[in-house]
Amino acid sequence: MENNNSVVKAGLVLALAIAGFFGFLYFQEKQNVDEKSREIELKTSEIIQTNFRLDSIARELDIKISELAALGGRIDELEAIRKNLETDKRNLMHTNSVNMQEYQEKIKAYEKIIRQKEVEIEKLRAENEQLTGINKELNRTNASLKDSNDELQRQKMALADTVNLYAESNKQLNEKVTIGAALRPVNYLVTAINRKGKERDGDEFKSKRVDRIKVSFKLAENPLTKKEPKTIYMRLLEPTGNVIADMALGSGTFLFGGKETVYTAKQTVTYTNNLQTVDFVYDRDKKYEKGQYKVELYAEGFRVGQTTFVIK
Known part of the structure; x- marks a missing residue:
């Protein structure tokens, strides 16, 4: 004893x-x-x-x-x-x-x-x-x-x-x-793309010059993170807080915190642990209203990052 x-x-x-x-x-x-x-x-x-x-x-x-x-x-x-x-x-x-x-x-x-x-x-x-x-x-x-x-x-x-x-x-x-071991997005870059395909980087854009939004970031190196396919969910929130989503354009839902959560777009990438770049390009079928938009990123049950941009 x-x-x-x-x-x-x-x-x-x-x-x-x-x-x-x-x-x-x-x-x-x-x-x-x-x-x-x-x-x-x-x-x-x-x-x-x-x-x-x-x-x-x-x-x-x-x-x-x-x-x-x-x-x-x-x-x-x-x-x-x-x-x-x-x-x-x-x-x-x-x-x-x-x-x-x-x-x-x-x-x-x-x-x-x-x-x-x-x-x-x-x-x-x-x-x-x-x-x-x-x-x-x-x-x-x-x-x-x-x-x-x-x-x-x-x-x-x-x-x-x-x-x-x-x-x-x-x-x-x-x-x-x-x-x-969760993914860590870094070095965010938001780009506005007009109808002619011209791109403009920054954090503020005029509404009439925005046809598509591209959100780019790098995945930080992390030896604890497994080198395997990772599904990343992107939620684009309007100034009102509503999620921009269109099921016809690839939007859907995923589980977060035990609840069904709507996402704007998703993609699966294979993590390589070498600061790889990930791009989300979203083509909305309506005008972007003025105000601050928020981008949230989720992966493997965690909210792994976020950034913002402004439409004037």
């Missing part, structure tokens, strides 16, 4: 440490340039994954210690390894410079030890079964082992509670990583 309490306390400390760590990341993301933010997000993802693997190994070690103790095996070596693992976990979360390659080697070493102990445990079990068949005294020992197994089940239930705690924390962290 002391080991279980330690695991639960360690989980609480870890949850607080991760919450503080992401508070720091959030502050840094507001202060630093995009490149620094991406480096932090990538490093954080590596630390989270490594820490989760260490937690899994810790639970396996606890189980092996309990099993060895129940079978009469030596547990001093595993207990020492368990303490070293806790030290590695603390260093991972509190050391400024973390050598991830070193931690990968540590994880491989821990997993190898667990496999070796599994063989040892199976051997001890086989010996106990043989001795049980020929010795009545060991039959009484088996009754004691049953009690120990009951205790082990209770320990497993306690460990399961700890696993659920870590799973919830990991879910929250995965949600933050998902947000960090």
Whole structure:
């Protein structure tokens, strides 16, 4: 039970440490340039994954210690390894410079030890079964082992509670990583196109010179974003706040925040992580009224960007 309490306390400390760590990341993301933010997000993802693997190994070690103790095996070596693992976990979360390659080697070493102990445990079990068949005294020992197994089940239930705690924390962290991997439109450019095809860039246009509107932007580099097809939805809002939409011109609806949302136009692009340019050209069949228009961009369940322009 002391080991279980330690695991639960360690989980609480870890949850607080991760919450503080992401508070720091959030502050840094507001202060630093995009490149620094991406480096932090990538490093954080590596630390989270490594820490989760260490937690899994810790639970396996606890189980092996309990099993060895129940079978009469030596547990001093595993207990020492368990303490070293806790030290590695603390260093991972509190050391400024973390050598991830070193931690990968540590994880491989821990997993190898667990496999070796599994063989040892199976051997001890086989010996106990043989001795049980020929010795009545060991039959009484088996009754004691049953009690120990009951205790082990209770320990497993306690460990399961700890696993659920870590799973919830990991879910929250995965949600933050998902947000960090969202598309990031940058370098917006709005262009007015007249009937003759002449283009004019800017943020203010005369109504009589606007036949089509082109919205261009680049997709920022982000190593967390998968290189795969991405569907981008564009909503063009009038000064009144109404969405400009015409189903005959390709408008439709998509789910955002659990609700059906009308979009003006959409297109699917394959993200290449090289500041690729995306263009939306919208040909409206009526005059643009005077006022400020807003362009909103959505992708993968997030509103990823917006810009405005004025019709005079």
